[in-house]
Amino acid sequence: MTRLESATRSSVAAARLVVVKVGSSSLTTASGGLDPARLDALVDALAARREASAVVLVSSGAIAAGLAPLGLSRRPSDLATQQAAASVGQLALGHAYVSSFARFGLRVGQVLLTADDVVRRAHYRNAQRTLSRLLALGVVPVVNENDTVATDEIRFGDNDRLAALVAHLIGADALVLLSDVDALYDGDPRLGAATPVREVADAADVAGVTAGESGSGLGTGGMASKLAAARLASVAGVPVLLASAADASRALTAADVGTAFAASGRRLTARRFWLAYAADSTGTLTLDDGAVAAVVGRRRSLLAAGITAVAGEFHAGDVVDLTDPAARVVARGLVAYDSAELPTIIGRSTRDLPAEHRREVVHADDLVALAAR
Structure with a gap:
């Protein structure tokens, strides 16, 4: 050949x-x-x-x-x-x-x-x-x-x-x-x-x-x-x-x-494909290493406990980038919260949150993992 x-x-x-x-x-x-x-x-x-x-x-x-x-x-x-x-x-x-x-x-x-x-x-x-x-x-x-x-x-x-x-x-x-x-x-x-x-x-x-x-x-x-x-x-x-x-x-x-x-x-x-490459991202969620492993490695939903920082202004249903601790984009997804809601719940275990916030921040069905970039 x-x-x-x-x-x-x-x-x-x-x-x-x-x-x-x-x-x-x-x-x-x-x-x-x-x-x-x-x-x-x-x-x-x-x-x-x-x-x-x-x-x-x-x-x-x-x-x-x-x-x-x-x-x-x-x-x-x-x-x-x-x-x-x-x-x-x-x-x-x-x-x-x-x-x-x-x-x-x-x-x-x-x-x-x-x-x-x-x-x-x-x-x-x-x-x-x-x-x-x-x-x-x-x-x-x-x-x-x-x-x-x-x-x-x-x-x-x-x-x-x-x-x-x-x-x-x-x-x-x-x-x-x-x-x-x-x-x-x-x-x-x-x-x-x-x-x-x-x-x-x-x-x-x-x-x-x-x-x-x-x-x-x-x-x-x-x-x-x-x-x-x-x-x-x-x-x-x-x-x-x-x-x-x-x-x-x-x-x-x-x-x-x-x-x-x-x-x-x-x-x-x-x-x-639309989610990964065509849609505009309106914000960023920074994940700890455990959350990166769960989201990228095991295709799990993103929970509030695994988020260390929030950037940008967005509403529930918008597309956001998910980054690792080194600020590399490792995934994208449809966020289930407004940006104003997240600062008070990130880093906290689901069982410690009020009932109205005991849900995924980004559901696995609304996530797509990317090669770190």
């Missing part, structure tokens, strides 16, 4: 449902505006893969596509102009995909999301339902961050993370990240000698990798965001292939290009 023939690559090639993410620089010209030839080449590869499996496309490019029509020479730095560019560019991008996929008799449906749609459990389930129904109807969903209304507080920051979240949200069998870089390197190839990392089995394989930021000036995601997204998906049980958009056809067939990230964790339920 060669380094470009692995079980991970085979699983990507054979995936029955695959999420494909493409960056702005792979769809647009350096001066802004869509590049029809690049977009058609991508759709050619997606349509060919669509014959064997279902495909969801997470596409950047709305802001970049709006630059030329608005007479802008570079990506704007202020939020209002970014939103205006996205408003113009999203229509151009959507129309281009509709026309290009129509060459193969395929229909597309646009799904615009903000981080709020993933953070809020009800919205998360709505997005999940919409995407599932589009796939059932034979439609190719084209997902993008809703840049026209997203603010700094509710942005994903880049579509790489959005793609990783979507991959788990719909139960995808693989995630393919396409960009203007052909693989993950152990350094910045623009700065000199750098060696591609072809296979990533676990975090140790990329411990020494230095990932740079986007160099195109058109997008927000660099190699750091792609590495983070690949880790997020792989830890949640989804294998990942990172490759160049120019190699899209091979990436979506033999998967013998780029860097393959093995699924290093077991697949979580949608609810537990």
Whole structure:
């Protein structure tokens, strides 16, 4: 078995449902505006893969596509102009995909999301339902961050993370990240000698990798965001292939290009994945060593006796981080108390508490353990 023939690559090639993410620089010209030839080449590869499996496309490019029509020479730095560019560019991008996929008799449906749609459990389930129904109807969903209304507080920051979240949200069998870089390197190839990392089995394989930021000036995601997204998906049980958009056809067939990230964790339920990786944390509970062992090692509920400190303002039902004595996040969960209630009961045995407080602070069914981070 060669380094470009692995079980991970085979699983990507054979995936029955695959999420494909493409960056702005792979769809647009350096001066802004869509590049029809690049977009058609991508759709050619997606349509060919669509014959064997279902495909969801997470596409950047709305802001970049709006630059030329608005007479802008570079990506704007202020939020209002970014939103205006996205408003113009999203229509151009959507129309281009509709026309290009129509060459193969395929229909597309646009799904615009903000981080709020993933953070809020009800919205998360709505997005999940919409995407599932589009796939059932034979439609190719084209997902993008809703840049026209997203603010700094509710942005994903880049579509790489959005793609990783979507991959788990719909139960995808693989995630393919396409960009203007052909693989993950152990350094910045623009700065000199750098060696591609072809296979990533676990975090140790990329411990020494230095990932740079986007160099195109058109997008927000660099190699750091792609590495983070690949880790997020792989830890949640989804294998990942990172490759160049120019190699899209091979990436979506033999998967013998780029860097393959093995699924290093077991697949979580949608609810537990949301709890672990998608929801926003509103506070922190610090645990003693005994509570860490019970919660992480034995999957027990968190009791007040095992908590040594409380930080943040939150209400019952909010998501909180659980940290060990060294301040490392070891779990997340839905807290059963308001932050104002906890200071008087933490560190105390359940039998010593008033009857109304003799319940778990975080129930085991509402907990998900994480690798310390």
